[in-house]
Amino acid sequence: MKIYGLTGSIGMGKSAVAAMLRREGVPLFDADAQVHLLQGPGGALLPAIEARFPGTTGAKGVDRAKLGAAVFGHPQELKALEAIVHPAVQAARRRFLRRNRARAFVILDIPLLFEKHGQRRLDGVIVVTAPAWKQRKRVLARPGMTVAKFRRIVDLQTPDAQKRRLADHIIRTGTTFAATRGQVRALVACLGRKTGR
Template sequence: MTKIIGLTGGIGSGKTTIADYFKELGVPVYIADDGAKRVMQSESIIKELKKAFGESLFDDNILNRAKMAEIVFNDADKLAKLNSLVHPAVIDDFKKWVSEKKEYEYVMYETAILFESGRYKECDVIITVTAPEEVRIERVLKRDNTTREQVLSRMNMQWNDEKRISLSNFVINNDNLKIAKEEVVKILKILNIKQNQS
């Protein structure tokens, strides 16, 4: 039975960078955000999103993700509505993906809202990626076309690190990438996962 490693961390913690490093070392990784982007292109989800949020979010039937983010990250009810539409489809997509990875002892599920969505209950191992708040804010400002206020608003909608850490098996501080990568290697050794030697 393939075991699931849940990888999480707040916005800007660098969890995707850490996930990519696990992938390089031979652990298949499912990025929930990418899964969500895929399922949000399906006709059935587009129909539901239009019904819930209106046609104005779409340009030629393509979801304007920036507009959507602006709406949901300023309104907890709307965020909950979006999640209730998209998450079940992402979970189905993930299960199908896991079923194709039967030869692996461990696979990784990377998501910012592992705890908030309740998905952590289905993980065999949980890793939280952390970084100082200012570092996280700087990373997101560099990466996204956004404001400090918007970043803080998104952070406030997520669990804080203390809460995440209390339910995690491992914590990777991603302030210094070299040290963070060493932590990944240590975790693979503890879990007895054979690393890619390439």
């Protein structure tokens, strides 16, 4: 089984591409979705997060604004949160890989793939990209987003141009939905040929 990574900076359309890949029948592990599950109502990580960051969880799960305020801009606090979250996500990913071991290839949706040097353990990397103006427009349309917050997030991420240079495959979402879907279908066919399926 080949394992590919899917990544892209904030606002590039990675979630839309991931949904398209799923519709094409590709097994895809979404690290962010797993975090939401673990931190949502009744989530397995709530007790540990509440113990380390008191007042940041409740009946609806993690209060993202409160937890974000506790860790954003505080490297040691962020590391403490990652020490709680990352092992649980890695365990879920191992279960996903075991369930799909008979498949020709799978895709791991990993937002901070290059930032965490995760590309070293993969058979290839797919980068989702869009023009900078479109990225900015998409992100600033999100509830609660500000220009300052957007800039801070972008500054923490590997630049898009560098991601594209390191990519094995690129999906461009700055065009139409149909054009993006066409690229996704071509990618699935390409990966299928590489694995002989």
